[in-house]
Amino acid sequence: MALKSTRRSAKVLAALATVSLGLAACGGSDDGGSTDAGKDSGATKIDCAPYKTFGDLKGKTVTVYTTIVAPEDGPHIASYKPFEDCTGVKIKYEGSREMEAQISVRVKGGNAPDIAYLPQPGLLKTLVATGKVIPAPPETEANVDKNMPDWKTYGTVDGKFYAAPLGANVKSYVWYSPTAFKDKGYEVPKTWDDLLKLTDKIATDNPDAKPWCAGIESGDATGWPATDWVEDVMLRTAGPEVYDKWVAHEIPFNDPAVATALAEVGKILKNPKYVNGGQGDVKTIASTSFQDAGLPILDGSCYMHRQASFYSANFPKGTKVAEDGDVWAFYLPAKDESTKPVLGAGEVTAAFRDAPEVKAFQTYLSSTEWATERAKTCGTGGCLTANINVDPELLKNPIDNLSAKTLTDKSATFRFDGSDLMPGAVGAGTFWKGMVNWITGQDDKATLDYIENSWPKS
Amino acid sequence: MSTLQPAATPESVSDEVIAPRTKVKKPKKSAAGDAAGALNSRWASFVAVVIAVLWTTPTVGLLVTSFRSQIDINKSGWWNAFANPGAFTLDNYRQALEPGSSASFTQYFINTIVITVPAVLLPIFLASLAAYAFAWMPFPGRNVLFVAVFALQIVPLQIALIPLLDIYTNKLGFGASYWSVWISHTIFALPLATFLIHNFMRELPGELMEAARVDGAGHVTIFFKILLPLLTPAIAAFGIFQFLWVWNDLLVSLIFLGGTPEVAPVTVRVAELAGTRGSAWYLLSAGAFISMIVPVIVFLALQRFFVRGLLAGGLKG
Structure with a gap:
């Protein structure tokens, strides 16, 4: 009986192996069919000077953890290219739809990513309370003051600036x-x-x-x-x-x-x-x-x-x-045409590791260079950023374009989604x-x- | 007391206080007989078929849905699909199998296999060793220890996630790696595995081991040469159980391994199929069936053992 069973399990194993190989072949043959938006576009040359101050970063790695998954992640990864070319830092991207729950577990377990895109300022507050969030470097703060002054408060907890705003969307x-x-x-x-x-x-x-x-x-x-x-x-x-x-x-x-x-x-x-x-x-x-x-x-x-x-x-x-x-x-119209309140939301970027390459990347993400690159490599849309110094015309997607104009409208009063702040x-x-x-x-x-x-x- | 007397299970400990073993065994046997008789009736078969159909219908619906286009799924229920068989499409499967921004489905399948194989073999090996000790090696506190191991079954694994992650990252220093997942799955599986294999092992006749003893075999020889081959049904049963659990697991691998395409299993890919804001939900049924193929094959291949092994803990004699 023992012999028989052994033989049977061998058969099962063989069957298993065949199936997985077969599947592997199936998956493989699909390669090359689709190209990711942005991957083909040659990387834009940007001014590398702002990142020189962080020292030689060649060969370093920065991990990024976000809620953005395929297919929307492709354009994001593409937008890091100019920074990677400048500094030689490798950005390791990870997206998960369960990120909002996972991030707390990872931070508490001591396995935090270097940078996390937090979709709610409320979550930033919770994470800052754990003591693991590193305040943003002065270079990043200067960028934020210049490019997204109204949004700075969403990355600030108890008067200390931690997280630069990143993507944005308009809800009204x-x-x-x-x-x-x-x-x-x-x-x-x-x-x-x-x-x-x-x-x-x-x-x-x-x-x-x-x-x-x-x-x-x-x-x-x-x-x-x-x-x-x-x-x-x-x-x-x-x-x-x-x-x-x-x-x-x-x-x-x-x-x-x-x-x-x-x-x-x-x-x-x-x-x-x-x-x-x-x-x-x-x-x-x-x-x-x-x-x-x-x-x-x-x-x-x-x-x-x-x-x-x-x-x-x-x-x-x-x-x-x-x-x-x-x-x-x-x-969504207001009481009369003289006021224009706009409800919106977005992500902020919190850092969990105190290292020059992380700081350099934070600075890049808050720069107009990044926001411009993001608009250029944009795939299917949703590439609006909180940065007010980006030319709205770069956003080819009509709704992104409209949103950019809505956000930068002089008469508009922006407010962040309240439930994300409570x-x-x-x-x-x-x-x-x-x-x-x-x-x-x-x-x-x-x-x-x-x-x-x-x-x-x- | 001979060294080879079977260990008392928690249930028989209390039984022995109330009545001698032989008396307990008899009514049990006839109860099993009664049950077998009742289950053979035509009505029971009918009920079983009805339950089976009810149970399978949603899966069939999911299968049909996976071949329909997004607009059709939105417009009408899956049962309407048969009215217009020309509308069936493989598009969902094509899109689901399409490589994501950085990896193809193949990569995820390989990752899952790399996670699953050691996470199934490790607990089987450790649990059968432990089960042997609990069943055939008398040592002080054996029963208490066995009850304690089984009681761990009640502890939900979720409460162990953060402390374990902390130990892996800060004390052991291998953070997010395959080791973390393998060890975690092993830890979470051991109580049930030990219990199942122990119960099966205790049913084996003690004379076997006594004979081996007389021939000069030690514990190690007895375990590997005599018990292990006899344990095949129990090991296979638990193996399927653990295989399905690890294959379908999302939580443990997400926490201990992360979701990067180089290491993430198929379940992560399926969970992510719907896209950032869930707009591609119609791909999920196709994704589910793709990830289901291997477990279904494993189950069908080993199901005879599965039934036999499950009964090992329940009906005696």
Whole structure:
């Protein structure tokens, strides 16, 4: 029996080996079919002088840990090329969708990357509390002062500057179909009241479609698109100053100002006449994934969808995202045309190793050279940076281009996504959960009280 | 007491207090007989088939979905796909297999195999040695120790992640390397492996070993020449179990190894398939089936052992 089994396991092993080899062959033959955007473009020559001050860095390695994975990581890696050519430093890139959870584990376990792209300033605060984050070098700080002065505060914890802002996105957009608007004679609204009027008009004109579609399902983070709604409207009904107080908890979460904003959001999201295009009733908002929520615009069962600039990646291949295309976005209008609050978000770059090559790379990432290279090697879009000194025309992707103009608009007042700045327990916890309960039937007061009570006491 | 008396399992320790062994064994046997009789009825077969169909349907749905285009998946349920068989496409598979920005699927498959093979063999080897000691070598505190080992099974591995990572990086100095993953998987697998193999080993007749003893064999000879060949079903059963667990593992490798294409296993690639903001979710079903191929083959090849080995711990006689 023993002999027999041995032979059998040998057979199994052989089968295993064959299969894996076969698969290997399959995978291999696919090579060369696709080329990554940016990889082919010859690296731009940049001025290497700023990095000479860090000494001879040849042969050193810097590890980068981000939330950005394939296929979007290719253009990122390509944008490091000029720095690598200048200094001889090798950048080792690692992207993971689980990064936000992983980074804390790695930092606590003593296995932190050299540099991490943190998608939330709130997370930076948590990590700084572990004592493992290295403050940014003066060279980086000088770059930030020059290129992204308004954003500096998002990389600052308790008065100390740690992390330079990096990528950016604009959230105050309403996606719509230019063709549908043209056919029906609808105008892009200029004020909040116009928007509500248009909403009502669409609802009356089109009994079998809905003016709005929304979806807030997003796995562990279910609820976040609704928090963006509240933040965006809060900026419009209460203004940026009150918004800042609200985010910093200088006014309570159930303050009348917040209640007004939530009621305003409710006028759209909780009105069964206005939502949920292509999906069903109000409650389907909670169960529709945010990736799918805006797609009904394409088949005409929905007219408008409020979502950030990065939503353009969710439209199926072949959809033309442009002013004269299948879908496009307009700025979510403010009270009147004199103010222009813009809600957005982005990453900051925290360093965990005190070494000249890491400092040099931090400095490169905060430079206009990098932001320009990023715009040039941009693949499928999403290459907007927080840097205001980059020529917006370099961003070929239409929505990136629009976002760059929105961000650098002189009349625009930028505010960072509030839930990313609030303590994790609220911003990545009860605010999300509260909004889900609100969508599925809880009233305004109960929702705000619930979130207020969950705010950490200390 | 002879050296070769079988060790008492936790269950039989309490049994012996209440009643002598022989008395306990008898009703058990007939209970098993009753169960076998009941399971042979036509109704039981019918229920089994219904459960099997219900259980398999989602997988079939996933398989069908993996051959549909993104727009079709969005528009209608997978069961509608058969109305228009011309719409089936291999695009999802093509896209999933397409090399990412820096590595092809092949690289990830090789990484998974490099992780899996030692992470399966190591615990089997260590656990069978431990099981031998627990089953056939009397030493003081044996029962307590055995219960303690098995009790470790209850401790969730998640609470050990950070301390382990700290030890690997700061005390042992091999940080994110294959060693960390192999050792971690071994640690997490040992309690169950020891328990399973121990229970199987204890069922072997003591006369075998006594005879070997008389012929002058020591523990080492007995273990390698006599026990190991007899243990094949139990080892194979646990082997499949551990193989599937390691093959499908994402958490342990993400934490101890990281997600760089040079070392990351297939599961990391599949988790990342959907893209940064999940816009390519429609590739996931195809990715799942690609990563499933090897485990399915291993399972089908070894499943006879699997059933036999699982029963080894349960029904006696």
